[in-house]
Amino acid sequence: MTNIIETKDLNFGFSPSVRTLHHLNLQIESESIYCFLGPNGAGKTTTLRILLGLLKADHQRISIFGQHLNSNRLAILKRIGSLIEQPSLYHHLTGHQNLELYRLTFRCDQKRIPEVLSITGLSEARHQLVKTYSLGMKQRLAIALALLHDPELLILDEPTNGLDPQGIIEIRGLIKQLKEEFHKTILVSSHLLSEVEKIATHVGILHKGCLLFQGSSRSLMEMKSENTAFELELDAPEKAMPHLENSFNVRKISETTLSITGMTKEQVPVLLARLVKQDLRIYRAAFGTCSLEDLFLDIIPS
Numbered sequence: 001m002t003n004i005i006e007t008k009d010l011n012f013g014f015s016p017s018v019r020t021l022h023h024l025n026l027q028i029e030s031e032s033i034y035c036f037l038g039p040n041g042a043g044k045t046t047t048l049r050i051l052l053g054l055l056k057a058d059h060q061r062i063s064i065f066g067q068h069l070n071s072n073r074l075a076i077l078k079r080i081g082s083l084i085e086q087p088s089l090y091h092h093l094t095g096h097q098n099l100e101l102y103r104l105t106f107r108c109d110q111k112r113i114p115e116v117l118s119i120t121g122l123s124e125a126r127h128q129l130v131k132t133y134s135l136g137m138k139q140r141l142a143i144a145l146a147l148l149h150d151p152e153l154l155i156l157d158e159p160t161n162g163l164d165p166q167g168i169i170e171i172r173g174l175i176k177q178l179k180e181e182f183h184k185t186i187l188v189s190s191h192l193l194s195e196v197e198k199i200a201t202h203v204g205i206l207h208k209g210c211l212l213f214q215g216s217s218r219s220l221m222e223m224k225s226e227n228t229a230f231e232l233e234l235d236a237p238e239k240a241m242p243h244l245e246n247s248f249n250v251r252k253i254s255e256t257t258l259s260i261t262g263m264t265k266e267q268v269p270v271l272l273a274r275l276v277k278q279d280l281r282i283y284r285a286a287f288g289t290c291s292l293e294d295l296f297l298d299i300i301p302s
C-alpha cells in the first residue's frame with residue numbers, strides 16, 4: 001500500500017517558545033480510514049490544519065499524494081475534501097441550494113449534486129431549509145459539500161462531535177461506505193477510543209503533540225485487550241483478596257467490586273473456580289472497558 005500522507009519529523013508551535021507538535025511522522029495509507037485519536041488539546045486540529053495548508057509550517061516535511069505540500073499546494077488541495085470545525089452552511093437556503101452555491105464556486109459537474117445527496121442520504125430532504133435540519137443532517141450536508149469535487153482524500157475533524165447516538169451511527173456508516181464503495185482515503189480525528197473499534201483500519205494516537213502509537217487498529221485492539229481490567233462483583237471482596245493477591249494485580253474499586261488487571265481470558269475459569277471453592281457469592285464477572293486514558297497510562301513513556 002502506498003502512503004497518501006507522509007510527514008517527516010514535523011514540528012510546529014504557535015509561538016517560538018511553545019511547541020504544539022513534536023517530530024510527527026505520520027504515515028497514512030491509501031484507502032484506509034485513519035483515526036487520529038487524542039484528548040482535547042493534543043494537537044489534532046492543528047495537524048489537520050497544517051495538512052490543509054491553513055497554518056504555516058515546514059511544508060517541505062509534508063508529502064500528500066507523493067508531492068511536497070510546499071511546492072504543489074493547489075494541485076494537492078484540489079484532491080482533498082475537508083470538514084474542519086463548524087461547517088459553514090447557509091441556514092436560510094435548502095440543502096440543494098447550498099450544494100448548488102458550492103458547485104458554482106468550485107465549478108463541479110452538475111451531476112455531482114444528486115450523487116452526493118444520495119451518498120449522504122439527503123435526497124429526500126434536499127428541498128428543506130437547512131435551518132430545519134437536525135445536527136446530524138447538517139453534518140452530512142457538510143460532508144456532501146466536501147465530496148462535491150469527488151476528492152480522493154477526506155479530512156474530517158471530529159465529525160461525530162455533539163451528535164446524538166443515531167447521528168453518530170449515520171456518520172460512521174457514511175465514512176465506512178466512502179471507503180468501501182468509493183475507495184476514498186479518510187483521515188478522521190476523534191477523542192473517543194470507541195471510534196477506532198467502530199470504523200478505523202489504522203490509528204495514530206496523539207498526546208501533547210507527540211505521536212505515541214501508529215499502526216493498524218487490530219494491533220491497537222490487541223494492546224487494549226491486554227490492558228482491560230477484569231471486574232468481579234461479589235458479596236465479600238475482602239475475603240476474596242487473599243486468594244487473588246498472590247497471582248493477580250487486584251484493587252478494590254467499590255464496596256462490592258474488585259478490578260483485576262493483566263488477566264487473560266483463559267485465567268477466568270481458574271479464578272472463578274478458586275473463589276466458588278471459598279463459598280464466595282459472585283454476582284458479576286466480566287472484562288470492563290478500556291478508556292483512552294487507561295491506554296495512555298500504558299503507552300506513555302514514564
Ligand SMILES: Nc1ncnc2c1ncn2[C@@H]1O[C@H](COP(=O)(O)OP(=O)(O)OP(=O)(O)O)[C@@H](O)[C@H]1O
Nearest residue numbers: 014020038039040041042043044045046047158191
Ligand atoms: N490559534 C491558536 N493560537 C495559539 N494556540 C493554539 C491555537 N489553536 C490551538 N492552540 C493550542 O494548541 C494546542 C492544540 O490544540 P488543538 O486544537 O490542535 O487540539 P485538538 O487535539 O484538536 O483538541 P480539541 O479536540 O480540543 O480541538 C492546544 O494547547 C491549544 O490551546
